[in-house]
Amino acid sequence: MTLHLRVGFMPLVDCALVVLAKDQGFAEAEGLNLELVREVSWSNLRDKLNVRLFDAAHMLGPAAIAATLGVGGVRVPMAVPLALNLDGAAITVSVRRYEELARLADGDVADTAISARALAALVARRKASGLPPLTLAAVFGFSSHTYLLCEWLAKGGLTLGVDIRFEVVPPPQTVEALTSGRVDGFCAGAPWNAAAVSAGVGAMVHTGTDIRRDCPDKVLAWQADDLERRPAAVGKLTAAILRASEWACDPANIPRFAKHLSAADRLALPVEILEPVLHFNLVQGGGRPPRQVERFIRFDRAALRPEPAHADWILAGMESAGQIVRTPEMTEQARAVFRPAYFPGNDY
Incomplete structure (x- = not known):
């Protein structure tokens, strides 16, 4: 039966x-x-x-x-x-934010600690200039994506929801949210990071495996x-x-x-x-070859x-x-x- x-x-x-x-x-x-x-x-x-x-x-x-x-x-x-x-997640930011991180990075932005410190420098600059805080999104509050973001930000002394605004964006809406400027970046599962890069609006900063293996x-x-x-x-x-x-x-x-x-x-x-x-084989954007x-x-x-x-x-x-x-x-x-x-x- x-x-x-x-x-x-x-x-x-x-x-x-x-x-x-x-x-x-x-x-x-x-x-x-x-x-x-x-x-x-x-x-x-x-x-x-x-x-x-x-x-x-x-x-x-x-x-x-x-x-x-x-x-x-x-x-x-x-x-x-x-x-x-x-595993299977990645953190992607807008092309503009990636370029800012690359300029501020004291070393290789592919290193999670270096990229986090560059992000902290960007946060400080924006605050000093009176600009609104950056916004990062995850697909749900209770998700590995939220916690991976927290781990990454902590390497730069940043706290999600305090130093950086946090927003929930369902996976299929992440590319549009990045395109519209609603968010400056997101952590989501594949293939939405690749979709953002392919659309020309995003650059993948890190995979989840860069932060934590077997997540x-x-x-x-x-x-x-x-x-x-x-x-x-x-x-x-x-x-x-x-x-x-x-x-x-x-x-x-x-x-x-x-x-x-x-x-x-x-x-x-x-x-x-x-x-x-x-x-x-992941497209990265930001002028970098696939990884x-x-x-x-x-x-x-x-x-x-x-x-x-x-x-x-x-x-x-x-x-x-x-x-x-x-x-x-x-x-x-x-x-x-x-x-x-x-x-x-x-x-x-």
Whole structure:
């Protein structure tokens, strides 16, 4: 008997394993009729999962923890039987801001500490001249992107939300926000940094891997009680995604992989933007050649294991962003969101 599941996703390269599970037939092979629904913002996606309009969702790991803890006005316990990727983010600023950073940098702007100090110098100059503060955006308040920004800024002695304005901009809107001058830069997942560079409005300053390797990012989130209430559904979708992971990690499949993601009901972006990202060959802008970044985004099986230790970094990020004051009880609840016991062994 075929089981129907409705799964929400956001248009990012890291939705890939959910898309491939459907489009390459892995879900069907597991007895699933997988309905994928593209969403416009992380808050929409979270709220629809909360009221069970979705069975499961491609979700920011920190958003799943925030909902479990009741931080941010929503309290619904979430569970993660597997992650969907590690890494894949980058920080992009407008071409004008990049040129300013390059002029102010005391050394190679590719060094995260040097670029952060250059940014601090720019912030100080603007303040002395009576200019408004710079604005940096992340895709959601509770996201690895927010916490990566905080880590980068701290190297220059800057605090997000104090020295630099902070704004939330959903991933598909980041290029327009940069183009219009609404923001001076953003941290987002692929391919939106590459899209901004390709549009001629952005320059990629750093990848997330420059700041932190194997950074927790997206997960497959369910409401927590579903793991016990619907074990067959959870197991079938997990198996389909693990099959998709194996397929995605074969370089020979990248052209077809990019074509799946480029579809109008997926990312709706040209293959010419997507395929280099999947080869980890990133356009940088700012007059620099493309950059090859080893394992820029990870879809391998080891990256998909839900690690309770990832909750520790997420909570530290929440605290650095002023979102929580950690307690031992919070740590216990957050670590329990990640459920390695539900991650299969060597056999599907």
